[in-house]
Amino acid sequence: MKKKVFFMFVMALAVVSFLFVPVNSSSAKTLKIGTMSPLTGPYASDGTDIKNGALTAIEVFNENGGMPGYDKIKLYPMDTVCDPRQAVATANKLLNLEVVGVIGAYCSSSTIPASTVLNGADIPMITPASTNEKVTDRGLPYMFRMCGRDDDQAPAAVKFMKEGLKAKTVFIVDDKTTYSQGLADGVEKNCKKMGIKVLGHDHVNQGDRDFSAVLTEAKTINADVFYMSLQGYSPAAMMVIQAKRLGLKSKILGQDAIYQPQFITVGKDAAEGVYLTYGYTDKSTPEYKAFAKRYTKKYGAIGAYATYSFDATTVLLKAIKAAGSTNPDKIKAQIMKLDYDGVSKHVKFNAKGDSGSSYIAFKVENGKFVPYWSPAKGFWK
Amino acid sequence: MDYFxxxxVNGLTLGGLYALIALGYTMVYGVIFLINFAHGEFFTAGGYIGVIALSYCIAHGYTQTHPFLCLAGAFSLAMIYSAYLAVGVEKIAYLPLRGSRLAVLLSALGMSIFLQNGMMLTQGVMxxxxxxxxxxxxxxxxxxxxxxxxxxxITMTVLLLFGLNRLVYKTKIGMAMRATAQDKTMSALVAIGSNNIISLTFAIGAGLAAAAGVMVxxxxxxxxxxxGFNLGMKAFCAAVLGGIGNITGAMLGGLIIGLVEVFGAGYISGQYKDVFAFIILIGVLYYRPTGIMGENIDETRV
Structure with missing residues (x-):
């Protein structure tokens, strides 16, 4: 009998404590936002840039007065590993944490399914890195994009091949992700339109290290341009190393995913002279200089998506502040109203949720990405 | 013809690397019937020790004066480190569990995850x-x-494979290894320390994988x-294709997988190169379930 009473008491205590815990924990007001990007795996450096960009944005926002009504802003950085299944799982995890907005993801193949989950729960999502058209073309109300679009990047790349590199033929390789294959297909289509002959379009697998077979094929075909559309700098660096060793004579043109200091660190001599298309950021603006000063001190060299992630996070925080609420429709209304000079570009969203593209061609020279050619002005300088 | x-050459290079890794799988399986899932991590660890040793050489300028000494040093350090790592893993995670084959297998999977994450934490994700x-x-x-x-x-692979063959078939140690593989109790009766021989097998397999790691x-x-995961998986397939437990089979399997991948990618399409490798694997296993060299598994097994 005594034992029974004791157990009843313990059980009652357990139930009561459950009732009280939430009340206690919700008294401190925290604004929760999440990032989704690959923090492990082959694309970890880009993913870490996204996380660091968002952290920097929160730091700056807090210094400028913070969020009225909240004690602090907490970032939940989630790891998607560039895997669609993992992306959906992390999106659900973020929903559980009751975040008010999400910055991410990195791979288009992750962003697309994750955004379906988040939009279903009315959580705004701003991607700093996914360039595939479908990200914003599906009519999701709370999906925004800070970077450019592939259907702008592909024509810019082809125009550069034709006018900048005077190419007549091209050989295309992609690694079959939503992003890389989408872009490669776009390039192929645009080449046909612009009168550049596509001599071949082959695919490799994600996670491959050995590209000797495809590169031997490319060398035999010997097109003017070797268009390399890979997801991330790491396979791209391995590919240029092997291309150089094999003596590939074609000019190599890459895309925005290899705009990453690590590409040059790993590729070394082989990275020299590689061309790539990437959104233009004016590095002389006061906004960029202030960001660069703060970011490099803490995290080192600025990678491809740190600036976009910073702007995306700032956009979200500014909109929440202006709306004075976390209601998704009010946040959206404020995002659409934003019109200011960000770090990476001038921030102004269109009805689809895009913020415009500004692709130019870069060239790797002396271990640096140097602006080389722009569709509007031709050769730089 | 030039293309061919x-x-x-591309295929032989890749196949040689597969063969070196596959040997570790096949040797361990030959001795204790364990598929050592952590083997891919010994390979990665070797690669990391190699880069650390070579970076040290560069920092002190030795690469200018003695480039081949540096290279030899990197290879031997990587091989010795991985060998010790493998013996440690064997002693800690496999030896106490050897009574149950399933328990050791799960322990190997766990070790693989542990080592991979350990390398991620110590060496970074980049x-x-x-x-x-x-x-x-x-x-x-x-x-x-x-x-x-x-x-x-290609030369190093040939030398290592030749050396291993000599070791297994022409020396006392090799004889002890083969004896242990056939019957542990019986070999213990003729004064062969089977635990030591098993450790040695792990060490040799991991050493070869480490050499492959530096070369990769x-x-x-x-x-x-x-x-280590991707390459280890391919190497494991190579070991199965050649007949797991058979050293010559692993070499052959590695070369076949490497050549099929490269020729498949070169002549048909790069996106299906893994498919070709696995079609060959399934095709061979369908007609010869023990692999290409697998029929006399009891006599030549190590």
Whole structure:
């Protein structure tokens, strides 16, 4: 009998404590936002840039007065590993944490399914890195994009091949992700339109290290341009190393995913002279200089998506502040109203949720990405 | 014809690397019937030790004065480290559980995850660049370009495989290994320390994998903490294809998988190269369930 009473008491205590815990924990007001990007795996450096960009944005926002009504802003950085299944799982995890907005993801193949989950729960999502058209073309109300679009990047790349590199033929390789294959297909289509002959379009697998077979094929075909559309700098660096060793004579043109200091660190001599298309950021603006000063001190060299992630996070925080609420429709209304000079570009969203593209061609020279050619002005300088 | 020769050299290089890793799987399986899932991690660890040793050489300028000494040092350090790592893993995670084959298998899976994450935490998630440009260069005839690194990989692979064959079939230790593989109790009766021999088998397998790790780093320009998974999986397939438990089979399996991948990618399409490798594997296993060399598994097994 005594034992029974004791157990009843313990059980009652357990139930009561459950009732009280939430009340206690919700008294401190925290604004929760999440990032989704690959923090492990082959694309970890880009993913870490996204996380660091968002952290920097929160730091700056807090210094400028913070969020009225909240004690602090907490970032939940989630790891998607560039895997669609993992992306959906992390999106659900973020929903559980009751975040008010999400910055991410990195791979288009992750962003697309994750955004379906988040939009279903009315959580705004701003991607700093996914360039595939479908990200914003599906009519999701709370999906925004800070970077450019592939259907702008592909024509810019082809125009550069034709006018900048005077190419007549091209050989295309992609690694079959939503992003890389989408872009490669776009390039192929645009080449046909612009009168550049596509001599071949082959695919490799994600996670491959050995590209000797495809590169031997490319060398035999010997097109003017070797268009390399890979997801991330790491396979791209391995590919240029092997291309150089094999003596590939074609000019190599890459895309925005290899705009990453690590590409040059790993590729070394082989990275020299590689061309790539990437959104233009004016590095002389006061906004960029202030960001660069703060970011490099803490995290080192600025990678491809740190600036976009910073702007995306700032956009979200500014909109929440202006709306004075976390209601998704009010946040959206404020995002659409934003019109200011960000770090990476001038921030102004269109009805689809895009913020415009500004692709130019870069060239790797002396271990640096140097602006080389722009569709509007031709050769730089 | 040039195209064919070029792809043949590419395929031999890749196949040689697969063969070196596959040997570790096959030797361990031959002795204790364990599929050592942590083997891919011994390979990665070797790659990392290689980059650390070579970076040390560069920092002290030794690569200018003694490039080949540096290279030899990197290889031996990596091989010795991985061998010790493998013996440690064997003693800690496999030896106490050897009573149940399933328990050891799960322990091997766990060790693989543990080691991979350990490398991620200590070495970081970024690619580590290999100072491979020291040994860059090559010669070409017609359209064929053969780099010194490819020659080095193929030569080293042949030497290591030859050495291993000598060790297993011509020495007392090799005889002890073969005896242990056939019957542990019986070999113990004739004064063979089977536990020591098993440890030695792990050490040799891991040493070969570590050599492959350094070569992969030099050849592809970088190492990454999870590269052991992909290559390890292919090497495991090579071991199964050749007949798991059989050393010659593993060498053969590695070369076949490497050549099929490269020729499949070169002549049909790069996106299906893994498919071709696995079609060959399934096709062979359908007609010969024990693999190509697997029929006399009891006599030649190590």
């Amino acid at each position: 020769i070029q792809q043949l 690619d580590k660049a290999y100072p491979g440009e020291l040994f860059e260069g090559g010669f070409s005839f017609g359209m064929v370009t053969i780099s010194y690194l490819q020659i080095m990989i 780093g030099l050849y592809y320009g970088s190492v990454h903490y999870d590269m």
